[in-house]
Amino acid sequence: MELGTFIQQFIELLEESDAEQISASTRFHELDEYSSLLALTIVAMVDEEYDVAIKAEDLRKAQTIEDLFNIIKEKKA
Amino acid sequence: MYNPYQLTNKTILVTGASSGIGRTTAIECSKLGAKMVVTARNEVRLKETLDALEGCGHQMVTADLTNPSDMEKLVATIPELDGLVNDAGIAVMKPVPYIRQKDLEKVVNINTFAPVLLTGSILKRKKLKRNASVVMVSSVASMGSFELGNSIYGLSKSAIKTFAEYCAMEVKNREIRVNSIHPGMVATSMTQNTSLSDTEEMDFSKYIMNRCGKPEEIAWAIAYLLSDATLWMTGSQLIIDGGAHLA
């Protein structure tokens, strides 16, 4: 698992945010377009790409994209 | 005592009886005097339901309703019924671009195919008595509440709403009635597992009653549909959602 790949995959899900501004340290809950549908889309993408089921509390615990990446990595291990 | 809502001398099968709305429905129906047949996959949890039923003569049958031989075993085991509650179901939240065939199959198998095939198979074996009542546990997801990410679930529940209407037409000669019930969000393990937030901290402002429902509040409506108070009611949809459809 590569952080860089994950960030790219995350960017693919976004429709309004400026991709240039998205990095490992982006606090994704604070994005203007963050919504319940985007949250579900993140869960679905992670399931499809990594075969990992993330839960509501995982999304809550993660502040940044890197936090989320680390949670997925932990679950994958 | 005068009580047109009683269920004494009725035998009622409830699917999904190991948890949530199904379990509570079984318990409440037993309190209203019914003999219950309860079914689900998990033997331990199903036994807990059986133990919580009031009165005696109840029965449990473990079965996976997506498995044809389990379904056959269930239908062969059960006595003649006055009531059938098709409650077993699951929810999966997927945004449209991520829906895969296996998600569809998983949800539709238990939410749609199972109640349709179970009802059909019980009818074929003539195990539904004259004047029996069939209740389909659908959802507000088939009545205009379009929650984002809930399309698979919604289509599975719309299908059984429509099926209930067709079925009601076909069984009318035996005065069997078929109705569907459409709950809004109810606090059960289903809502805990599928939502991305806890029911505790959810926003219920769209619910006129400002809270989510309790399993009893659905169970009592199901009991009503099973009772002789609704002998003249068929092909109807009962929405119970704390008034959310008004918002």
Ligand SMILES: NC(=O)c1ccc[n+]([C@@H]2O[C@H](COP(=O)([O-])OP(=O)(O)OC[C@H]3O[C@@H](n4cnc5c(N)ncnc54)[C@H](OP(=O)(O)O)[C@@H]3O)[C@@H](O)[C@H]2O)c1
């Ligand atoms: N909670 C809500 O907000 C809500 C709102 C509207 C409608 N509903 C509907 O109400 C019904 C009950 O939901 P609930 O909230 O009470 O959920 P729940 O607590 O998760 O109960 C679901 C039940 O279905 C059974 N079940 C699942 N898959 C099965 C299978 N393959 N074969 C046999 N049984 C199976 C489960 O038993 P085992 O795991 O032991 O098999 C369990 O008893 C569902 O149809 C749901 O769609 C719920």
